[in-house]
Amino acid sequence: MTHNRPLGRKDLLGIAELSRPEIVKILDTAETMWEIGERPVKKVPTLRGKTIINLFFEASTRTRFSFEVAQKRLSADSVNFAAKGSAVEKGETLVDTAKNLMAMAPDAIVMRHPNPGAPHALAEAIPAAIINAGDGAHEHPTQALLDAFTIRRHFGRLEGLKVLIVGDIAHSRVVRSNVHLLRKMGSEVVLCGPPTLMPVGIESLGCETSYKIDEVIPKCDVVMMLRVQTERGAGTAFPSVREYSRLFGLNRARVAKMKKGGIVMHPGPMNRGVEIASDVADGERSVILEQVTSGVAVRMAVLYLLLGGAGEE
Amino acid sequence: MPNDATASGSGSRSRSTRIMDDAKMERTIARLALEIVEQNKGTAGLVLIGIRNRGVPLAKRLAEKIAATNREKKSPPVGAVDITLYRDDLTSIFEAPMVRSSDIHFPIDGSVVVLVDDVLFTGRTIRAAIDTVMDYGRPKAIRLAVMIDRGHRELPIQADYVGKVVPTRISERVDVLLVESDGADEVVISEASAAPPPAPAAASPARKASRPDRKDESGKKKRKTSASKPGRKSR
Numbered sequence: 001m002t003h004n005r006p007l008g009r010k011d012l013l014g015i016a017e018l019s020r021p022e023i024v025k026i027l028d029t030a031e032t033m034w035e036i037g038e039r040p041v042k043k044v045p046t047l048r049g050k051t052i053i054n055l056f057f058e059a060s061t062r063t064r065f066s067f068e069v070a071q072k073r074l075s076a077d078s079v080n081f082a083a084k085g086s087a088v089e090k091g092e093t094l095v096d097t098a099k100n101l102m103a104m105a106p107d108a109i110v111m112r113h114p115n116p117g118a119p120h121a122l123a124e125a126i127p128a129a130i131i132n133a134g135d136g137a138h139e140h141p142t143q144a145l146l147d148a149f150t151i152r153r154h155f156g157r158l159e160g161l162k163v164l165i166v167g168d169i170a171h172s173r174v175v176r177s178n179v180h181l182l183r184k185m186g187s188e189v190v191l192c193g194p195p196t197l198m199p200v201g202i203e204s205l206g207c208e209t210s211y212k213i214d215e216v217i218p219k220c221d222v223v224m225m226l227r228v229q230t231e232r233g234a235g236t237a238f239p240s241v242r243e244y245s246r247l248f249g250l251n252r253a254r255v256a257k258m259k260k261g262g263i264v265m266h267p268g269p270m271n272r273g274v275e276i277a278s279d280v281a282d283g284e285r286s287v288i289l290e291q292v293t294s295g296v297a298v299r300m301a302v303l304y305l306l307l308g309g310a311g312e313e
Numbered sequence: 314m315p316n317d318a319t320a321s322g323s324g325s326r327s328r329s330t331r332i333m334d335d336a337k338m339e340r341t342i343a344r345l346a347l348e349i350v351e352q353n354k355g356t357a358g359l360v361l362i363g364i365r366n367r368g369v370p371l372a373k374r375l376a377e378k379i380a381a382t383n384r385e386k387k388s389p390p391v392g393a394v395d396i397t398l399y400r401d402d403l404t405s406i407f408e409a410p411m412v413r414s415s416d417i418h419f420p421i422d423g424s425v426v427v428l429v430d431d432v433l434f435t436g437r438t439i440r441a442a443i444d445t446v447m448d449y450g451r452p453k454a455i456r457l458a459v460m461i462d463r464g465h466r467e468l469p470i471q472a473d474y475v476g477k478v479v480p481t482r483i484s485e486r487v488d489v490l491l492v493e494s495d496g497a498d499e500v501v502i503s504e505a506s507a508a509p510p511p512a513p514a515a516a517s518p519a520r521k522a523s524r525p526d527r528k529d530e531s532g533k534k535k536r537k538t539s540a541s542k543p544g545r546k547s548r
Binding site for chain 2: 028032045
């Protein structure tokens, strides 16, 4: 089966397998999609008649709503599935669930799953386009794309920028996708966090590491804060939340050390007072809410590029 | 003009014939500008919106000519629409075409919108452009100005201002070339089947190698096998 879709692929499973031209194409298309969000009528008929299933096996607000808004703006029909209250609780396997959904002939499935690789398994099992909306600690490609889109809007480029990512590196799929994407686009990435939350050998992804935020923050154009994922056991990696906040939290004093014109990002959900101080989250360098708006544009671009053509007819 | 192609070509036309040169195009644009101003009784409430790609520079030129015609030297605002997201053939063309941005930075409620495009063909592009414009507001009227009307309409759409009516065979293609994008002003008519359409299977890698732009789009059209498929964008 050949897939001559604009992305040269049927699915969007991760950033690792995307080429630089593909990334540029998604970001450029997202610029156009952004403009639709500013029109009086925020809807285009492009994906009329396409059915998209949002298959979420894990909690999500931002990502799911963002995908839903993107689908509605492109006139696709979307159906939501939450694992709670579904046949999954009765012991149905992932592939069986998907095959049953496939019998309803969706054109795409947007999927979040706690197990890394789950969307890949599904992509091989069924013909619909699979969009990974986060698989365990592996990848979250649309988040990385929207982060890059937001950075590009602010700096006009990605090449040569230095991006600092701080926090729970070990449990973050956002980090993996972001490192892959930023490296491909010519940015430098510095990862920072407590040693207990920093996987051994993470440098092999092509980034610097540091355990001292104060040493690296003045060199960076972008500071991206991550949430401590206590639901994945990160709470035991340091003695106390207060200590974590003091050593790695982004507060006003640290923001003052940032480069001029630097921006503060957070993929959400934030824990105010833990990894980011409230006044920083709402401060003038924060682009956190803009990231959410970018998310809709980027997801519209991905949906269009995966579903816009007729595919292998 | 020496090589002015006569319309009712029953004989074989050479592979490409120039039917308008730069001087003629300039005179035609000037006439269209006058017609627009005359019918609109001035420039009040007038806006021009070019359809990407060639319609945009044409709209800008029309605006300049319109500015030259009126006493206040007032140029109407010029916008651009990209119709990709409104195409009716997204499910029949093989892969999603690149979208470019629409740019209408002025309110169009109550205004007279003149859509500008290079070639009026099936009318499907115009249908999509009308839908696009409607998403920006409620104009008092939408009119259509085109450089060439080549016939073969598939929708009940007619132009209000026409540079030149050129009856064509469906197998021919009409290209309005502009200094802004092509380095010269001329209108050329050619036999689309001059280059044999490659088989669909062989076409895909070639398409991937050289991407967007109008040139490629036209190639895609050819590859879409039958020229009478409703899919193609009017040219």
